[in-house]
Amino acid sequence: MTYDLFIGDKGFSSWSLRGWLLFEKFGIDAKVHMLGLYNGTLQQEMAALAPARFVPTVRTPEGWVIGESIAIVETLAERHPDAGLWPKDAKARIYARWLVAEMHAGFSTLRNDCPMQLFKQIHPFTVSDALHADIARLEVILGHAFEHFADKDNATDDWLFGNYSAADAFYAPVAARIAGYGLPV
Numbered sequence: 001m002t003y004d005l006f007i008g009d010k011g012f013s014s015w016s017l018r019g020w021l022l023f024e025k026f027g028i029d030a031k032v033h034m035l036g037l038y039n040g041t042l043q044q045e046m047a048a049l050a051p052a053r054f055v056p057t058v059r060t061p062e063g064w065v066i067g068e069s070i071a072i073v074e075t076l077a078e079r080h081p082d083a084g085l086w087p088k089d090a091k092a093r094i095y096a097r098w099l100v101a102e103m104h105a106g107f108s109t110l111r112n113d114c115p116m117q118l119f120k121q122i123h124p125f126t127v128s129d130a131l132h133a134d135i136a137r138l139e140v141i142l143g144h145a146f147e148h149f150a151d152k153d154n155a156t157d158d159w160l161f162g163n164y165s166a167a168d169a170f171y172a173p174v175a176a177r178i179a180g181y182g183l184p185v
Helices: 014-024 042-049 069-079 090-105 108-113 129-149 166-181
Strands: 003-007 030-034 057-059 065-067
Touching: 003 014, 003 042, 014 030, 014 069, 014 166, 042 057, 065 069, 069 090, 069 166, 090 129, 090 166, 108 129, 129 166
Parallel strands: 003 030
Antiparallel strands: 003 057, 057 065
């Protein structure tokens, strides 16, 4: 069962990186199609995937189109229940979904002030009050996940919910921004 995954540049598109990680880290077979995210051809290339407009977009083996990363992760979790996209524990699973939804809808200052890029570090970087507020929110919600759900008995396990989950895929670009911009956390 091979999916078609349509993404932009993983180094500069946080959404593309998230979509790719959902397949790569969970061993779900996908043929990756790189679209012209920055050369003006994206909408033309996406026309065959209508009504989807953005990356990542997935076409299932049956030919169904899935747009939006939350719909993609939920579909993959439903179709591949043994892949472990969500934590097994019900309480952890609820919180992981909450974190993913908050990442999907929030942190606009972080996104705007610190564009995604994996190839260089930007130091020094001036952090605005609004960005400090986004960072503080990240510290609260991620700190809660680590405190209540991470596997403290496994010293090599640094994932939010013990094992790697969809929440880790969604927050990977945040970690890249923190490192790349030297954000104070």
